Amino acid sequence: MVQGTAPYTVVPDGSITTPQGFRAGGLHCGLKKTPRHDLGAVVCEVPANAAAVYTTNLVQAAPLKVTRDSLGDGRLRAVLVNSGNANACTGKRGEEDAFQMRASFAAAAGLAAGDVAVASTGVIGEPLRMDRVLDGIAKLPAALSADRAGADAFSQAILTTDLVEKTGCVKLEIDGRTVHVAGAAKGSGMIHPNMATMLGFVTTDAAIGSEALQRLLRTTTDRTFNMITVDGDTSTNDMLVAMASGLAGNRELTEDHPQWAQFAAAFRFICETLAKAIARDGEGATKLIEVRVSGAADEAAARAVAKTIVGSSLVKSAVFGADANWGRIIAAAGRAGVPIDPDAVDIRIGDIVTLERSRPIPFDEEAALAYLKGDTIVIAVNLNMGAGEAIAWGCDLTYDYVRINAAYRT
Amino acid sequence: MVQGTAPYTVVPDGSITTPQGFRAGGLHCGLKKTPRHDLGAVVCEVPANAAAVYTTNLVQAAPLKVTRDSLGDGRLRAVLVNSGNANACTGKRGEEDAFQMRASFAAAAGLAAGDVAVASTGVIGEPLRMDRVLDGIAKLPAALSADRAGADAFSQAILTTDLVEKTGCVKLEIDGRTVHVAGAAKGSGMIHPNMATMLGFVTTDAAIGSEALQRLLRTTTDRTFNMITVDGDTSTNDMLVAMASGLAGNRELTEDHPQWAQFAAAFRFICETLAKAIARDGEGATKLIEVRVSGAADEAAARAVAKTIVGSSLVKSAVFGADANWGRIIAAAGRAGVPIDPDAVDIRIGDIVTLERSRPIPFDEEAALAYLKGDTIVIAVNLNMGAGEAIAWGCDLTYDYVRINAAYRT
Numbered sequence: 001m002v003q004g005t006a007p008y009t010v011v012p013d014g015s016i017t018t019p020q021g022f023r024a025g026g027l028h029c030g031l032k033k034t035p036r037h038d039l040g041a042v043v044c045e046v047p048a049n050a051a052a053v054y055t056t057n058l059v060q061a062a063p064l065k066v067t068r069d070s071l072g073d074g075r076l077r078a079v080l081v082n083s084g085n086a087n088a089c090t091g092k093r094g095e096e097d098a099f100q101m102r103a104s105f106a107a108a109a110g111l112a113a114g115d116v117a118v119a120s121t122g123v124i125g126e127p128l129r130m131d132r133v134l135d136g137i138a139k140l141p142a143a144l145s146a147d148r149a150g151a152d153a154f155s156q157a158i159l160t161t162d163l164v165e166k167t168g169c170v171k172l173e174i175d176g177r178t179v180h181v182a183g184a185a186k187g188s189g190m191i192h193p194n195m196a197t198m199l200g201f202v203t204t205d206a207a208i209g210s211e212a213l214q215r216l217l218r219t220t221t222d223r224t225f226n227m228i229t230v231d232g233d234t235s236t237n238d239m240l241v242a243m244a245s246g247l248a249g250n251r252e253l254t255e256d257h258p259q260w261a262q263f264a265a266a267f268r269f270i271c272e273t274l275a276k277a278i279a280r281d282g283e284g285a286t287k288l289i290e291v292r293v294s295g296a297a298d299e300a301a302a303r304a305v306a307k308t309i310v311g312s313s314l315v316k317s318a319v320f321g322a323d324a325n326w327g328r329i330i331a332a333a334g335r336a337g338v339p340i341d342p343d344a345v346d347i348r349i350g351d352i353v354t355l356e357r358s359r360p361i362p363f364d365e366e367a368a369l370a371y372l373k374g375d376t377i378v379i380a381v382n383l384n385m386g387a388g389e390a391i392a393w394g395c396d397l398t399y400d401y402v403r404i405n406a407a408y409r410t
Numbered sequence: 411m412v413q414g415t416a417p418y419t420v421v422p423d424g425s426i427t428t429p430q431g432f433r434a435g436g437l438h439c440g441l442k443k444t445p446r447h448d449l450g451a452v453v454c455e456v457p458a459n460a461a462a463v464y465t466t467n468l469v470q471a472a473p474l475k476v477t478r479d480s481l482g483d484g485r486l487r488a489v490l491v492n493s494g495n496a497n498a499c500t501g502k503r504g505e506e507d508a509f510q511m512r513a514s515f516a517a518a519a520g521l522a523a524g525d526v527a528v529a530s531t532g533v534i535g536e537p538l539r540m541d542r543v544l545d546g547i548a549k550l551p552a553a554l555s556a557d558r559a560g561a562d563a564f565s566q567a568i569l570t571t572d573l574v575e576k577t578g579c580v581k582l583e584i585d586g587r588t589v590h591v592a593g594a595a596k597g598s599g600m601i602h603p604n605m606a607t608m609l610g611f612v613t614t615d616a617a618i619g620s621e622a623l624q625r626l627l628r629t630t631t632d633r634t635f636n637m638i639t640v641d642g643d644t645s646t647n648d649m650l651v652a653m654a655s656g657l658a659g660n661r662e663l664t665e666d667h668p669q670w671a672q673f674a675a676a677f678r679f680i681c682e683t684l685a686k687a688i689a690r691d692g693e694g695a696t697k698l699i700e701v702r703v704s705g706a707a708d709e710a711a712a713r714a715v716a717k718t719i720v721g722s723s724l725v726k727s728a729v730f731g732a733d734a735n736w737g738r739i740i741a742a743a744g745r746a747g748v749p750i751d752p753d754a755v756d757i758r759i760g761d762i763v764t765l766e767r768s769r770p771i772p773f774d775e776e777a778a779l780a781y782l783k784g785d786t787i788v789i790a791v792n793l794n795m796g797a798g799e800a801i802a803w804g805c806d807l808t809y810d811y812v813r814i815n816a817a818y819r820t
Contacts, residue, residue, distance in 0.1 A: 402812060
C-alpha cells in the first residue's frame with residue numbers, strides 16, 4: 001500500500017536497460033512455432049550484486065538448479081531466458097541442457113559460467129531442442145544493446161501466453177546520485193504464488209549488497225508477486241531475479257542507510273507494477289481485480305482473506321459477468337482459514353457500499369453494473385476486527401481462460 | 411475405496427423413502443421463478459436418531475442455527491428444505507424466518523418444533539418471500555408419501571443449478587433383518603468441502619444410536635463429501651443430515667456390533683455415490699474426474715495431493731480439452747503443501763502410463779485422446795513414498811461453468 005507522496009519518479013520511457021550498466025536483447029531461435037522471440041538475456045557490464053526467490057512448488061524445473069548454483073556467491077553478470085519450453089520434468093537430460101545453456105552463453109558473451117543465471121518458461125515435460133537453443137545463444141551477444149530496443153526484445157522473448165509486455169522504471173535521488181530501479185516480467189497462466197509465480201527481472205544501478213538485496217526482495221515479494229493469483233496453480237519455474245550494478249555511485253544501501261525507506265518504496269513500486277500487470281494480463285482476463293482487506297486481526301489474516309477472495313472462481317466469474325455478487329465475497333472471506341466475525345463485515349465494490357456490519361445495504365444496481373463493466377474492479381472488505389491490512393490482485397474468469405487452457409499443449 | 415465383494419446390494423429403484431418409516435414430498439411454492447419444486451420435506455413416523463455435519467465456512471446461514479438447535483437431543487422427526495434462496499447473510503430477520511419455518515411446518519405436520527431440522531439453498535443475501543414459504547408449508551404435509559413419487563418430488567425440490575437428481579439406496583442383512591440405507595443430495599456450484607459442501611440427506615431403518623451415527627457420519631464425510639470439489643468455494647449452507655428410524659428391528663448398531671463394518675460400508679457407499687454424483691453434475695461439467703493417490707506418506711498427505719490435483723483449474727481445463735497434460739498434474743502435486751519426492755512420481759491417465767519415477771514415458775496420443783473424450787477420467791498418482799492413499803472427485807472446467815456463474819444472480 002504505497003501511500004502519500006512517492007519518493008521516486010516514474011520514468012515513462014524507461015526499461016530494464018535504463019539503470020546504468022545493463023544491456024539486453026532477444027531473438028527467435030525456434031522454440032516457439034510462430035516467429036516470435038523466444039530467447040533473451042540481460043547482461044551487466046560489471047559484476048552485479050544479485051538476489052533471487054524461487055517457486056515453492058516441490059517440483060522445480062532444471063534452470064532453477066543452475067541459477068541457485070550461479071547465485072551461490074551473491075553475484076551475477078547475466079540472466080539467460082528462453083520461452084516456449086519450461087525444461088521442467090525433463091530429468092537428468094534437462095539438467096544437463098540447462099547447465100549447457102549456461103556454459104554456452106558464458107562462452108559466447110565472454111563471461112564465467114558461474115556468472116550466468118538461467119530461466120525457462122513454457123511447456124512442461126518436453127526436452128529442449130538444444131540445436132536451436134545453442135544456435136540462438138551463439139547469436140545472442142550481438143543482439144544485446146543498452147537502448148530501449150534491446151529491452152523490448154528481451155521483454156518479448158520471455159512471454160508465453162501473455163498478451164502484453166510488462167515493464168516499469170522509476171528513478172530517485174540517493175546520496176545526491178540518481179538511482180534507477182527497473183523491471184520486466186512475464187506471467188499469464190499457472191499464476192499463483194508462493195513466490196514469484198512467473199519470471200521477473202529487476203535491474204538497478206544502486207549500490208546495494210547482495211544480502212540486503214535478498215532481504216528486500218523477499219519482503220517485497222510477499223506483498224507484491226505473492227499477492228497475485230490468476231488460477232491458483234503455482235508453476236514449477238517461477239523465479240524473480242534482481243541485479244544491482246552499483247554504478248549510480250551512492251553509498252551502499254543497507255537497512256541503516258537514511259534513504260533505505262525511499263529505495264525500498266521504489267523497489268516495491270516496480271514489483272507491484274509488474275505483479276499487477278501480470279494479474280491484469282491473466283489468461284483470458286478482461287479486468288484487473290484488486291481486493292483491499294482492512295480491519296483484520298493481523299497482516300497475515302488480511303493476506304489470507306484478500307487472496308481467498310481474489311482467487312475465488314465464483315467471485316471471478318461474477319466480476320466477468322459484471323454482477324455485484326457480494327454474497328460470494330463474504331462466503332470466500334468465511335472460508336479463508338482465519339478468524340473473522342461473520343456479523344461485522346463491510347463490503348464495498350468501487351464506491352458502492354453493499355454490506356455494512358454484515359447487513360445488506362440496498363444499492364443502485366445500474367450504478368454497480370456500470371462500475372463492474374470497467375477494466376479495474378476494486379473490492380474493499382473491512383473485517384472490523386483489528387489493524388491488519390493487505391491488497392491482493394487477480395483477474396476475472398472468462399470463456400477465454402477455458403479456451404486457452406483446454407488447448408494449450410496440443 | 412470400497413473393494414472386494416460388497417456386503418450390501420444396490421436397490422435400483424430404491425429411494426430415501428425405501429427405509430421403513432419415511433415419507434417425503436415436494437412442491438412449488440414460488441421461490442424459484444420457473445415452476446419447479448422449491449420446498450420439500452422428509453418425515454419419519456417415529457422419532458429418528460439423527461446426526462449432522464455442517465459447513466466449516468465461518469459465515470453460516472440461518473437454517474444451520476435452527477438445525478443445530480433441533481438436533482440438541484440427537485433426535486429428529488423431519489427435515490424441511492427450500493431451494494431458490496439460501497437465507498444466508500440475512501441477519502436477524504433471516505434467523506426469525508428460519509425459526510418460523512420450523513414452527514409452521516411442525517404445526518402443519520403435527521410435530522413438536524424441536525423435531526424439525528431446516529435447510530436452505532440458493533441465492534445469498536436476499537430475504538425469504540415468507541408469504542410464499544408459509545403457503546407452501548401449509549400444503550406440504552398432504553404432499554408427503556412413502557412411495558417413489560414422494561421421494562422424487564423431494565429430490566427435485568432441493569435442486570438449484572443441478573441438472574440431475576442425486577439419489578441412492580442399498581440393503582443388507584443385519585441380525586437377520588433387512589436394513590436399508592438411502593440418500594438424496596443436491597450440489598453443483600460453490601462445491602468445495604470442508605464438510606458436506608451441499609445438502610445431503612441419508613435415511614436408514616437400521617437401529618443405531620445418535621452418537622454412533624454422528625461418529626460414522628463424520629468419518630464417512632471425510633472420505634466422501636469432503637473429497638469432492640467443483641470450484642474450490644465452500645458454501646455458507648452446507649449440511650448433511652442422517653436419520654435412522656430403527657424400524658428394521660436389528661440389535662442397536664455400535665462399533666462393537668459384529669456387523670458394524672458391513673453397515674459402515676453400506677453407509678459409505680451411499681455417501682460416495684451421492685458425492686460422486688455431485689462432482690459429475692458440477693456446474694458446466696462434462697466429465698467426472700477421479701484422482702487416486704497412492705504411496706503417500708500417510709492418508710492426510712494423500713488427501714491433500716488428491717484434492718489439489720482434482721481442484722487445479724489447469725488440470726480441469728486440460729481434461730475438458732481432452733489433453734493428457736501430465737505436467738499440470740505433477741505441478742499440482744508439488745504445490746499440495748505436503749512432502750513429495752519430485753523424482754519418484756508415477757502418473758497414469760486411465761491405463762496410459764505417462765510418467766514413471768518422474769520420467770516422461772512416450773505414450774499413444776491417439777489412445778489418450780480417445781480415453782479423455784470419455785465421461786469418466788481416472789488419474790492415478792503413485793508418490794512411491796509410503797502407504798497413504800485417498801481418492802478425490804471433481805469435474806472439468808468448461809465454458810458453461812463461466813456462463814452459469816457470470817449470470818447467476820442477475
